[in-house]
Amino acid sequence: MPAVASLSAPAAAARRRSFSPVASASLRRVASGGGSSWRSERRLMSELERTVTAGAAERVIRSYVGTKSERAALAALSRLLMDSDPLAIPFYEAVTQARWFKWSSVHAAAVAALLEVNGNTEQSRSLISDSISRHLHSTNEVALFYCDLMAAFSSHGLKDRAMDFYTELRSMPLSGRKTYMAMIKSLCLLGLASEAEQTLGEMVSLGYQPEAFQFGLVAKCYGKSGLLVDMERVIASMSDSGIRLGTGAANTVLSCYSSCRDHSKMLAWLKKMRKLRIAPTTKAYNFVLNSCPTLASVVKELGPSLPLSTGRLVKKLKSVSKLAAEAELVRELLSSSSVLDKAMEWSETEVKLNLHGFSTVAAYVLMLQWVDVIKGRTLPLEVSVVCGIGKHSDVRGEPKVRELAQEVLSQMASPLRLSTRNKGRLVAKRDRVKQWLASFPVPEEDTDQSPDAMNQQPFVFTLFRKLGEFFSNLV
Structure with a gap:
């Protein structure tokens, strides 16, 4: 492999980290690391920040x-590479010299794009041609490499270069389901919805069965461009291709509506899923709640007026949100316990809420839902909320979910505190949690989570409940 360009001293001093929001999923999986790998990576980044020369x-x-x-x-x-840090270039050169080195299409494409961004066009083209000649042995392998190049260059805004690779790709005899799937993904990253749909049709005509995911990519690409009619046409074509409306397909449709923030369509689709007994997944929970602007602003502020129960949250959204369907959308999600049941683990010794994989907005709503549930259950010896320390996050700095969990539980006057043995876990003993839950304020009226119910508690029942909680605390 030809030597890639080294980083000059001025560039080393002036480099800036800027995360690319459309970075390859493959890069994300490898970069997530884990355990000692993640800790050693943190130390490396800290050391590199302190260096002042390229040498x-x-x-x-x-x-x-x-x-x-x-x-x-x-x-x-x-x-x-995800941070578009120029130091990835000399790092990649060092990796290619390691005894365990195995060529990776994703890494090579990402480095080639980064070289181009930093003005090293000749080195970028040399790396691409060398990769093709030395590491790729079939037309399909070359085609997949071109797809990775399209994704990498488009993530840096180099659309013309990405289109050059697409032109090369189209001049080749293509075959294989994997090739078409990669091409559809790359075209959607470029925002070329019609070309992606054409490729999807070509894939079907050749007998390669696509998945709901490919239809979802094309539909979302149309949705982001504001072409909702085309988006719904692609969604409707899923059933024509023999894709059954199961959990995956239903959540794909939901993600399409969330990408264009069509809250009324999301609400209607969630109700349809409920009737068909298709439960929302964690991903659906995330992208539906993330698409609610009023809810997102409430979570971002974390002020003294932060609703601390599901009922108060729905009530606030009704009074504040300019979108008629936003409060009902949140209420509809709360009516299903599928996501909470999966995130909550019960054993004889501990009940644990695991917030891994949730955005800050979704984690906030899930915590309110969780408190409602554990109020009515017999608790084991210990109660904990696992929020992690941010090692799987794309954002550097203070772990956002942990920060949110601490703030929300603090405002609730909860006894849960950071564990001394695990900085990503908030924990408390059963007796203290029972005492806290008993003294927790009674939800305001009109707080039923059911999407259809409108019942309110009579004043006398509310009064007796408060008196009971008072004497319980006294005892």
Whole structure:
């Protein structure tokens, strides 16, 4: 492989990290790392931040690649590439010299795009041609590499170069389901919905069965362009291709409506899913709630007026939101316990709410839902909320979900505190939690989570309940 361009000293001093929101999912998976790999990566990034010359940075990189495991080195490379950090270029060169090195289409494409961004066009083209000649042995392999190049270059805004790869791709005899799936994804990243739909039709005509995911990509691409009629046409064509409306397909449709923030359509679709007994998944919970602007602003502020129960949240959304369907959308999601049941783990010794995989907005709503549920159950010896320390997050700095969980539980006057043994876990003993739940304010009227119910508690029942809680606390 030809030597890739080294980072100059001025560039090392002036580099800035800027995360690319459409970074490859493959890069994300490797960069997520885990355990000691993640901790050593943090130390590496800290060391690189302190370097002031290119030579010093490259010495740190060579030492890291030479002493760490393959997994740790590739996780660090992926993180640098996701951050568009120019130091990914010398890091990749060090990786190619390691004894365990195996060529990766995703990494090579990402480095080629980063070289182009930094003005090293010749090195970028040399890396691409060398990769094709030395590591790719079939037309399908070359086609998949072009798809990765399209994705990498488009993520940096280099649409013309990405289209050059698409032109090359189209001049080749294509075959294989995997090739068409990758091409559809790359075209959608470029915002070329009609070309992606054409490729999807070509894939079907050749007998390669697509999945709901491919239809979802094309539909969302239309939706982001504001072409809702085309989006719904693609959604409708799923059933014509023999895709049954199961959990995956239903959530794909939901994600399409959320991408264009069509709250009324999302609400109607959620109700349809409820009638068909198709439960929303964690991903659906995330992208539906993330598409609610009023809810997102409430979570962002985390002020003293933050609703601390599901009923108060729905009531606030009704009074504040300019979108008629937003409050009903949240209420409809709350009517299903499928996501909470999956996130909550019960055992003889502990009940645990696991917030891994949830956005801050979704984590907030889930915590309110969780408090409602544990109020009415017999608790084990310990209660905990697992929020992690941000190692799977795309955002550097303070773990956002942990920060949110601490603030919400603090405003609730909860006894849960950060564990001394695990900084990503809030924990408390059963007796203290029972005492807290008993003294927790009674929900305001009109707080029923059921989407159709409108019953309110009579004043006398509310009074007796408050008196009972008072004497319970006294005892």
